[in-house]
Amino acid sequence: MFIIDIYSEGQATKRKVIIDDKMQRGHYYLTEPMGQNFHPEFKPQLTPKEMLALGVFGGKYMTDCKDEFPADWFVDAKLSPVKKDISLNYYKVDASLPLSEWEKKGWIHPDDPRGWFQWYCRYYHGRRMPSEDMRQIKRWKAMKRHVGAIQKGCRPLDLSCRKKQRQALLHWAYDSRLI
8 A cells, every 4th residue: 555654743643645547646644543533424334444344336346445544445345457357246237337338427426437435445444524524425326216115115235236336335335135
């Protein structure tokens, strides 16, 4: 992982993360401990490591930027370095729009050119950008409607019911295996 300690103020250390992948070069700062101090309205059920191990985004997500995050996130990750492989998804269905659609809809922030999951990985890692964090948390909360649709339309724990919605929820750190 490319992290440089910048300075310490009391017990807090500001750390610089170097980004060097196919979509982005630059840096950002980690200002919070990993996995801690989330906004009170943001309560994801899955960590990035758990999501990657379950199988999300056809395994194609972030295969070229593993050095940015802790190596243990990728130990059990279901990844496909060449192209998207839907068989790697937990529910074996495609529940993703192409990045071009995300860009057309204005959902992509320049600091996170891969979208929501990249934002979440960096947020979980300890980066904070208050305005963007609130925008993404609002989008995350909007996904909850799919939980209601599954609860309304499926028997409890019937993982064969509404597989595409369940996979989409996994992409947003909701554990759809529990519904």
